[in-house]
Amino acid sequence: SLHADSIQRQRYYVDRPIYTQEFLQEQLHLRKNESQCTVKKAKSQLYSFLPILKWLPRYPVKEYLLGDIISGLSTGVMQLPQGLAYALLAAVPPVFGLYSSFYPVFLYTFFGTSRHISIGTFAVISLMIGGVAIRIAPDEQFQIMNTNSTNGTFNQENVDARDALRVQVAVAITLISGLIQLLLGILRFGFVAIYLTEPLVRGFTTAAAVHVFTSQLKYLLGVNPTRYSGPLSVIYSFVSVFTNIKTTNVAALITGLICVLLLLGTKEINDRFKNKLPVPIPMEIIVVIISTGISAGMSLKDTYGVDVVGNIPTGFRPPALPDYSLFSAVFVDAVAIAIVGFSMTISMAKIFALKHGYTVSGNQELIALGLCNSIGSFFQTFAVTCSMSRSLVQESTGGNTQIAGLLSSFMVLLVIVVIGYLFEPLPQAIWVVSFLASVSLGLDYGLLVAVAFAIITVIYRTQRFVLRSNMHSFVSIAHVE
Structure with missing residues (x-):
């Protein structure tokens, strides 16, 4: 038939350069030279x-120094309340948040490639x-049952033992996640x-902002909801917060809202008059100083029951080895934390770059x-990554x-x-900072879904086999009549 004859007449040819032995030897010789170690390499x-x-010897002092100083002061003052508050989210005493806001930040200055992101607690x-x-280390494990009540009670020894174990858990996670990243x-x-495309990055960071907002809502309202983690944790947390809405601490709410209004108003002023202002107004510094002073002067904790940071011991703890017996129990979680931490960092770094x-x-x-987390773990830090809010402030x-x-x-x-003791009256009602899989499933599962989808779409668009006529590429397949 005509169709059968047409199929028999089809021919294909491969169009590419002809390789000779001399050409291959020349390329091999060049590659061999490239693999040799030289002073330049x-x-x-x-x-x-x-x-x-590379960049420090070329640092333009006149152009950059003032901006870096203002930015460093503003970011540093944000590091303080966030480090203290996020330590509570990590279920460890507040001072460990300060450790996590010092060692990793110092190390990243030497090893990081982004100029604008702020490493630390998140x-x-x-x-x-x-x-x-x-x-x-659940609370129930450290409770002493009171014979006159069905509820467990704590003494100081129980609290110290519980916190010590939780610190060891956090440190073990940090070491493993750091080694994985390294x-x-x-x-x-x-x-x-390269698979973290712009839509993926923006969706992931937006979902992270939702998680951050959810985590801070209880401090803004001064309530004590149930903690949740994993899939649907955002929804469960919202339900728990609003279930306890009747116990809202009005003083904590007013404190938090005033901070939010001051920060948002100042941000608008800085954006609108950035060409007229010699330096942006560092409202973060002003808010922390004023709120700490008011909290101490008015005794907000004793008078109105506002939660404050509390005791902050001065000085460093000596380096210590993490408890290796916990490694097997936290390994899977450490892998997820390592991936989420890197994803947050590279996402924000790419946006600013x-x-x-x-x-x-x-x-x-x-x-x-990896170096920030693994080295920091020996100094009792918990895992860190890039913070969206601090990075935006730093930039x-x-x-x-x-340098900032x-x-x-x-x-x-x-x-x-x-001066750690001066921040003990600092209210925990810190400001709220600024989709679908990350919000509903949690960031670890949500990131997995997003990256998998991105890889599939990128591979489909870039690696699929294309049949074209009269192609003149390195290797082309064309149809010959």
Whole structure:
């Protein structure tokens, strides 16, 4: 038939350069030379591992220093209340939030490639750690039953023992997640960042903002709802908060709303008059100083029952080895935390890099995060990542490099060593900061769904086999009549 004859006449040819033995040997010789170690390549590797060696000698003092100082002060003051509050989300004493706001931030200055993100405590990671800590060290395990009541009671020894175990759980998670990130960075797994497309990044960060808002709502209202983690935790948390809405502490609510209004109003002023203001108004500093002073002067805790940070011991704890007996119990959770932590960091880093016209390395960000977490774990820190709210403040207040992050870590150092007791009256009603899978399933499962979908779509668009006529590419398949 005519159709059968047409099929028999079809021919295909492959159009590509002809390779000769001499050509292959020449290419092999060039590749061999490229693999040899030279001083130039060694310096390049050193700059790649320690990016600060490349940008610090070229630091434009006159153009950048003032902005970095203002940004570092603003970010540092945000580090303080967030570190203290997020430690409570991680179910550890507040001072460990300060440790987590110093060591990792200091280390990232040397190893990170992003100029604008703020490394440190983050609500979502703290919630994930707190869920594991409460699962392994529940309150019931440390209760002494009162013979006159069906409810358990605590004494100070029980609380100290519970907190000590929860700190060990958090430290074990941090070490494992840091080692996982470090290993992935060494194995060059940072390429997965190319699958974090702009829609995925924006959807994930928006979902993270929802989780952050949910985690802070109970402090804004001064209620004590049930903690939830995992799938549908946002919905359960909202239900629990509004179930306890009748117990709202009015003083805490007013304090939080005043902070929100001041910060939002100042942000609007800074955005509208940024060309006229010599430096942005650092309202974060002003809010913390004023709220701490008012809390202490008016005795908000004793008079109105407002939750405050409480005792902050001064000085550092000596380095200690994590409890290896907990590793098997927290390994799976540490993997999820390592992935979510890297995803948050590279997501925000890519947003700022695109805005300001520079590039970030996914591999080096993995290594930097891995070092921050693994080294920090020996100093009783819990897992850290990029904070959206602090990163936005660091960038919007004039920060240009990680000198701002270094200054913020020095501010935390000052509090730890000298003036930590001054922040004990600081109210926990801190400001609320600024979809579907991440919000409903939790960030770990939501990220898995989002990345899987992104990989499928990217592979479909870029790797699918295309049959075209008269192609003149390196290898082409054409139809011949």
